Amino acid sequence: MYEGVSFIPMTWTDMLYLAPELSLAVIFLLLIVLDLFLPKRVSRLSIGWLTFAGLLVSLGLVIWRIADMNQAGAEAEAIHLLSNSYRIDDFGSLLKIVFLTGTALIVLLGLGSVREDEAITDKGEFFYLLLPAVIGAMILSSSGNLITLYIGLELLSLTSYVLVGMRRKSSLSAEAAFKYLVTGGISSAFVLFGMSYIYGVTGSVDLAVIAAALPGAIVNFKALVYVGYFFMLAGFGIKIAAAPFHAWAPDVYQGAPSPVSAFLAVIAKGAALAVLFRVTFNTLLIAANGGDATVSDDIFFALLVLAAAAMLAGTATALRQKNAKRLLALSGVANAGYMLVPIGISITVVHSSNFSEFVYYLVAYLFMTVGAFAVLTVVSRAAGHEELKAFSGMYYRAPWTAAAMVVFVLSLAGLPVSGGFFGKLFILLGAANAKAYWLVAIIVVSSVISYYFYFGLVRQMFMRSGSDDRELRVSGAAGVVIWLCAIVTIALGLFPGPLMSGIDAVFSIRYDLLFG
């Protein structure tokens, strides 16, 4: 192991482990230069396609890594780079697959919609700025110490601020970027503040060392441990838009270009959740074994409280929402709540499939959310606004797209036959297994409330005849995204088995998350 060694420099073999991230970085730099030298009249869509290709390359590299590491079964040792500041394991790799797939879909969606968005002046930047953002997300899911983690977080956040403000000619977009910057700054401050306390009481930023030192620290500095974790929790809570830290989300999503909103909803949120998963499980579970479990119990319980608050606040606020994008933002708040559940219920003797539940829901959430945003871009471009009214009579204008939207709505509402149904079911069963019955009740109640506004959307599409009865034009790229998402959503609802067993086949909680 790396203990006792102050610093091991990178070798070329290590660089190979970093190939997915590095390839994206190289492509990013090349695209900046290309964008500079490409004449103005040349369409920037080519940069979009190159971004897309780069993401696919990186995705291939991650898949290759995961296949390579699991040749001998799920219990492969994780690879530690730079004194455990960066770790390559199946936890990170699986999430990277999700992030890269999601970003690729979002770039594809952007290819369909950015061309006609006149508010976006720098169309090249729009695409290649997604690359450092997704690199940030990848670093977050792979980080083994708090510093790397913070670097990943800032890389993701800073690029997201720019991306949100990409519609330079729209004041709404500028406002959103500003709000996101301010809130994001507060979030970073909370996280850093918390981290500094953790460092203070344990003497290390390395998650493994923190875990080992925590039992002692709890005995001596109980209050300070609480301060450290709660501030970190609040900071990440802002990033994932869990209540009561969610109020920025509707405004920011509304102002951002739709593909960027989808990026914030899926990748930024997913990465912050992943890091919460890693930090809490890595440090607190071990600490709980060592003696005083009240602190870790309280922190896990706080996660559940955040989850419950997010579910209830998200659905309740969405009830009166008239704007489709804000509605999706609030739906994202509620979904952040659902995804916090597998983290917050921690591991018990009878239940340890938290990660499979988490990833399953994240995958389902990725496809249904990106799909819904894709339909939204199509609809809002035709209508010129993003109000729910834009969906009215959609069934008569584009029956197949309306059908796809029904699939996404069913999935978001958690009804069969859809990926969202099984995602929610697995999370529900997990919570029931962990005997968190009050949480089960809240999941059910918030789902029922959510039917109201989700079906309001369906009612708009099928029962209202819109003022506009022209046929809805769906661009090729958007159509591909919509259908891909719809098919995957249905497939996940019909055959939940393969994905679940696939995750189980590569992920081992012992080697990929806790130790190793």
Place this chain on the structure above:
Amino acid sequence: MEMYSQAAWLIPLFPLAAFLVLTALGRSFRRAGVLIGTLGSLAAFVLSLFIVIDRLDANTVDYNYAFDWMKIGDYTLRIGFEVTNLTAMMLVVVTLVSFLVNVYSAGYMKNDERITVFYGYVSLFTFSMLGLVLSDNLLSLYIFWELVGVCSFLLVGFWYAKPKARAAAKKAFIVTRIGDAGLLLGILLLFWYMPGHALDFTTIQSVFDGQSGAITTGITTLIALLIFLGAVGKSGQFPLHVWLPDAMEGPTPISALIHAATMVAAGVFLIARTYDIFQDSAAAMETVAYIGGFTAIFAATIALAQNDIKRILAYSTVSQLGYMMMALGLGSLTGGVFHLFTHAFFKALLFLGAGSIIHAVHTQNIHEMGGLGAKMKVTAWTFAIGALALSGIPPLSGFWSKDMILTAAFETNPLLFFVGLAAAFCTALYMSRLFFLVFTGKPGAASSGAQESPVTMTLPLVVLAVPAVAAGFVETPWNGWFGSWLSGEAEAAHGSGVAIVASIAVGLLGIYVGWLVYGKGSVSRTALADRVPWLVKLLERSYYVDELYAVFVVKPLKLLGAILIVIDEYVIGGLVRLTGIATVSAGRLAARLQNGQVQTYSLAAVIGFVIIVIALVGRRFLP
């Protein structure tokens, strides 16, 4: 060897594809619609035929394919399909009749505006029925079981502008639901008690066949009776038979396909598929036998007094399904399935023939017809074949299967033997009444302009006439091939001279009486009605079962419904409204936070944070 059996999963996909294409095309492509529907069923038929030919060899083994559908905890749900000789036979019956009905409808439904919709529904039905047949476990069978019910609902109410059709569709759906609820309960009980919660037929067979004692007799009887309740609903057995005659409001090809040959036989198929459960419980077997026998005679007597050609045939179907149930209850699996097999052909033939007549004369009242034999030669001849097969006249197919059932009854249960004989007499009588009134004698009020139907309609009649004549030879008293092919071992009960003679005698007698009254006219038609008018009235009104239901079931239920509505409106509704108001005001409160001020957002976050910290952590530091 079972190369084709492995491809059996393709069979339902052909009609499904046809359904999807037809739905996507919409109503505009009328001729293409007919073609697509017909091709879908033809492809399914051809593949089914290959499978059966492939399996004629005596040593074929059942082919089963299943995969893990989902895992919940330790329980794995496997679904798949299975081809046994029984399912292979059903595949051919379903696809052949479906194909012929598709062809037939090209003529019969020619002028209907929604013909493509019709073909879409028929394809969907064929898909569901084939899925039901191929299912290797009770759960997916149940799903398809409900799907065929939905298709039946859609097709009975196809002419939804007619109030009677709407009412009939609703009735069919609701009445069969009673049976379906029983079936679902049966499946749930089985799920609960089966070792490993298995629901596939192979495991069911090994558990019940092995007499392992895993499930007690009381529970077995309960499960069997609940499954039988499902079959009673679907196969129109007393007392849930009331929907089937009303279902005749649907287009006649549908009556032939769904309400004569395939869907209504699903109940019989279900019992045959889960036969091992029934064989474990003598009480369940007896119930099946007596309900079947009673339905056979009960419906046959009603058919004697009906005047609507399709209702006669409908009651006849109910009665014949009763025969099949009786055979199963008496332990003769082969007899029941064999009768299902032959009945599918000749009853589909009779319905299609009836459709051809209705198409020509535009009425369904047999007293307004008459003398059609000369004008509609093909229809008349094929109808005669069907009628003779149904009446059990040798050597037509119906004779052999009915004889097998009667022989089984003769050897085990004399009471049911006489019931069967009496029903056979009634069958022959009402069929000869029907035939002579429609095809012979003076032309009736409606038959003046009648002419033979187009070839798309007569061709299926001729094709169906072939198996109606010949299908019986697969199993005769001296040749037990069908039985041994079906179940692996020949059934012992063969060749009882008494049963054969008696069955031929009552069949001929019935026809003779019918001819005396309705053909030759030597006995007055109203002779019976003059002497015992109440009896005729009783039969005409189908023993007043519908009226009894109205008084004892529908009215009390409506009253209960009215009471519940009041409770629902004021108690539950009040609570719901209260919840709604509470939720909406919570939403309003939460939305107030969204005022667009980032300062407010941050303040809310900080306040929330402080509250959470105080609530969760503060308690740890209290003295």
